[in-house]
Amino acid sequence: MLSIPGFTGRTCDGFSRREFLRIGGAGVLGLSLGDIFRLQAASSEPEGNLKTGWGNAKSVIMLFLQGGPSHIDIWDPKPDAPSNIRGEFKPIKSNVSGIWLSETMPLLAKQMDKATLIRSLSYTPAGLFNHTAAIYQMMTGYTPDRVSPSGQLEPPSPSDFPHAGSQIARLKPPAVSMLPFVMLPRPLQESNVIGKGGTAGFLGPAYDPYYFYQDPNAEIKLDDFTLRKDVSKERLTRRAKLLDQVNGAMPDIEKAVNSYALDKYYEKAFDLILSGRARDAFDLSKEPEKVRDRYGRHTFGQGCLLARRLIEAGTRFVQMNWPSVANGDPNTTAWDTHAANFGPLRNLHCPKLDSGVSALLEDLDQRGLLKDTLVIAVGEFGRSPRLGVSTSGNSNSPDGRDHWPYCYTGLVAGAGIRRGALYGKSDATASSPAENPVHPIQLLATVYHALGINPHTIVHNHLNQPRELVQAEPIPALFG
Numbered sequence: 001m002l003s004i005p006g007f008t009g010r011t012c013d014g015f016s017r018r019e020f021l022r023i024g025g026a027g028v029l030g031l032s033l034g035d036i037f038r039l040q041a042a043s044s045e046p047e048g049n050l051k052t053g054w055g056n057a058k059s060v061i062m063l064f065l066q067g068g069p070s071h072i073d074i075w076d077p078k079p080d081a082p083s084n085i086r087g088e089f090k091p092i093k094s095n096v097s098g099i100w101l102s103e104t105m106p107l108l109a110k111q112m113d114k115a116t117l118i119r120s121l122s123y124t125p126a127g128l129f130n131h132t133a134a135i136y137q138m139m140t141g142y143t144p145d146r147v148s149p150s151g152q153l154e155p156p157s158p159s160d161f162p163h164a165g166s167q168i169a170r171l172k173p174p175a176v177s178m179l180p181f182v183m184l185p186r187p188l189q190e191s192n193v194i195g196k197g198g199t200a201g202f203l204g205p206a207y208d209p210y211y212f213y214q215d216p217n218a219e220i221k222l223d224d225f226t227l228r229k230d231v232s233k234e235r236l237t238r239r240a241k242l243l244d245q246v247n248g249a250m251p252d253i254e255k256a257v258n259s260y261a262l263d264k265y266y267e268k269a270f271d272l273i274l275s276g277r278a279r280d281a282f283d284l285s286k287e288p289e290k291v292r293d294r295y296g297r298h299t300f301g302q303g304c305l306l307a308r309r310l311i312e313a314g315t316r317f318v319q320m321n322w323p324s325v326a327n328g329d330p331n332t333t334a335w336d337t338h339a340a341n342f343g344p345l346r347n348l349h350c351p352k353l354d355s356g357v358s359a360l361l362e363d364l365d366q367r368g369l370l371k372d373t374l375v376i377a378v379g380e381f382g383r384s385p386r387l388g389v390s391t392s393g394n395s396n397s398p399d400g401r402d403h404w405p406y407c408y409t410g411l412v413a414g415a416g417i418r419r420g421a422l423y424g425k426s427d428a429t430a431s432s433p434a435e436n437p438v439h440p441i442q443l444l445a446t447v448y449h450a451l452g453i454n455p456h457t458i459v460h461n462h463l464n465q466p467r468e469l470v471q472a473e474p475i476p477a478l479f480g
Contacts, residue, residue, distance in 0.1 A: 046449070053479030055452030056372065057415035059311045060168070062319040063304065063357065063377040066135060066188060066326040067335030068408075070383035070401050072430045073345055074353070075409035076119050077102045081429050084387045088342045096420035104350035107358035113420040114361045114370065115413035116478060120424025120433035121378070121440060122407050130392055131190040131326035131336075134380035134405060136197035139163045139188070141441045141470035153196050159462045160201035163209070164444050165317035167469055169200075170207050171453050178277050178314035183209040183321065185216055185303050190326045198319075202462040209319070212282070216302035222279050281313035282306065291363070296355035299323040304356040308363055311373055326380070337383060339397035353377075361413055374415040374450050376443070382408025385429045407432045410443065415450045418480040441472040449474035 046054055070087075072078055077091040077100055091100040094112035101109050125133070126143060132153040136144050140161035144153050169180035188198040200207035214220055284292065284306060295301040300323060307318040328334030330344045337344060357377055364370040383401030384391050392403040407426050413419075424436040445455035448469055455474060458466045 046454070049476050050449070050474065052476035053416050053446075053450055053474070055450070056479070057374040057447075057450035057452075058372040059315065060165075060317045060374045060376070060447055060451070061307045061311060061360070062165070062317070063307075063322075063360075063375070064138075064188075064319055065322045065335060065353070065377065065379035066131065067322055067324060067328065068131070068134075068326075068379045068381045068383060068403055069335040069349070069353070070337060070341060070345065071119075071404075071407070071409040071426075072383070072385050073341065073401075074102050074104060074350060075117055075411070076426055076430050078385070078428065078430050081385070085385045085429050087387070089346070099420065099422060102350075104345055105354045105358075107354045108361075111358045111361045114365055115375075115411050116418050116421040116423055118410045118412060118423045118438055118443075118478075119426050119430075120407065120435060120437050121382075121410050121443070122433050122437045123405050123439050125405055130403065131380060132193050132196050134403075135188050135190070135326065136160075138378070138380050138440050138444075139197035140201070141444045141472070153193055155193060156195045156197075156199045156201075158202065158204075160197070160199060161461075161467075162201040162203045162207065162459075163198055164447060164469075165209055165319060166200035166203055166207040167459070168317050168448070168451060168453065169209075170203060171457070172316055172451055174314045174316050176277065176314040178281075179210045179310070180315065181207075181209040181317045181319075182212055182310055182315055183319045184212040184214070184306065185299055186213055186321055186323050187211070188321060188326070203459070209317075215299050215323070216284060216306045217297060217299045220282055220284065222282055277313050281309045281315070284309070294355070294363075295359040296352055298352050298355075300352045301356040301359065304360040305363075308360060308367075308369070312367070312369065322379075335379065337401055338394050339400040341383070341387070341399055341401050357411065364414065370414040372415055374417070374447060375413040376410065376447070377412075378410035378440075378443070379408070380440075381405040382430075385431050404431075412443075412446075412478060416479045418478065421480075423475070423478055436477075438475060439472060441470050442475055444470045445472040446474040446478060449476075 045051070072085070073087055073089055077089065078086050079091050089102045089104055092103050092106065092109055094101055094109040096112045099112050099117065101112070133144050136153060140163060142161045146154065165181040165183070174180050183198060187195045189195070198209070280286070284302060287305060292302065292305065295305040300320070303320045303323070307320050310318045322335065324333035324335070326334070327336045330337040330340055335349060360375065361370070364373055364375070382404045384404045387401060388396055388398040390396055390402055394402060396402050407430055424438055425434045426432070427434045448455040453469070455470045455472065456468045458468060461467050
């Protein structure tokens with residue numbers, strides 16, 4: 001974080017006298033007024049109650065449940081609601097007094113003393129919001145410019161807003177030679193729109209995540225991090241030095257690729273291969289069989305374990321996507337339960353979610369990693385409390401639930417987040433917030449805040465226009 005040392009006196013605009021003198025000569029350095037504001041935002045620390053939780057986190061694990069899981073059938077049961085709302089599942093007690101979960105989550109119920117449930121996530125979509133538009137908002141903090149009549153978006157574009165993980169990789173690179181941002185085990189996707197909201201957008205491809213699109217429950221190929229047999233470490237080191245010499249002799253090319261930070265990109269790539277750190281982190285065979293069993297021998301469970309290993313090795317941001325197309329078949333892999341809501345949740349999806357999330361919380365806590373790792377489990381929206389209705393233009397069977405952005409639940413833990421707590425409250429039918437509504441971009445603001453990044457820090461887009469990381473305030477009440 002940028003810091004300009006000097007006197008603590010302030011002008012009426014909030015600058016220190018030292019900063020004001022520095023800015024007075026800024027024209028000589030070619031800084032515009034926008035640059036000054038950007039530097040001020042990047043260097044400013046919160047005041048008052050916003051200091052709570054500031055800089056607590058070193059890393060983030062985002063468990064993104066693309067497809068929109070049913071909040072009322074998982075996190076926020078309503079046993080007193082009518083049958084066409086409460087559904088088939090009964091509530092169970094957790095290990096925290098007053099917090100009840102659905103019977104579909106027995107393992108997580110034993111770990112709720114480590115997390116907070118936000119039961120008042122809510123937003124009203126602008127027009128028809130299907131998965132892609134909602135995912136884009138959740139990942140970038142911005143609503144998309146153009147949404148088709150179906151609610152889907154265009155494919156990824158270099159002018160897109162960056163994923164929060166890409167912003168974090170730029171502002172808070174790892175302290176060691178490690179991948180700063182990893183996304184696994186498959187892309188964000190609705191139908192044939194693949195990767196929207198999951199790129200570095202206008203920051204340039206050097207800040208894209210490392211896309212580890214393999215099933216961690218199968219044999220993992222580590223070719224990206226393995227030297228060919230005919231290339232020794234010494235030879236690779238010589239290649240790195242040769243590349244430096246070429247770049248130094250070709251300033252015009254260096255200038256042309258400067259916005260993509262390719263020099264740093266290649267330098268980090270060489271370091272990653274030579275150190276072996278990434279290769280070791282992806283090697284799940286190093287884990288005891290009992291640990292792998294605890295997470296669950298399925299893609300989501302082993303992905304959660306891999307996320308823990310990556311964070312432990314120094315990765316700053318790991319996103320574990322639910323391993324399905326967002327609008328996939330609920331009878332096989334997807335949360336998109338427009339039909340047959342209860343059978344797939346009971347027999348397929350919730351057991352995987354339950355083992356993966358509960359094991360991750362328990363494992364991080366036992367290893368002492370939960371104190372500075374922020375964990376988030378959330379989807380792009382919930383599901384309609386009332387069965388059989390249409391809220392998104394999709395057809396729904398009598399036992400199905402449609403998209404519902406107006407009230408849903410997310411889980412947050414670690415990095416000083418209150419343990420065994422509820423934040424916000426839904427109404428009697430889990431249809432709308434009754435207390436403390438939380439917009440999903442506030443959740444992103446809280447992520448930045450926990451990492452010690454001002455969410456109002458200015459970045460410049462592809463047109464050199466200033467944009468805030470996110471136009472929202474963090475939620476200090478989430479922290480203990």
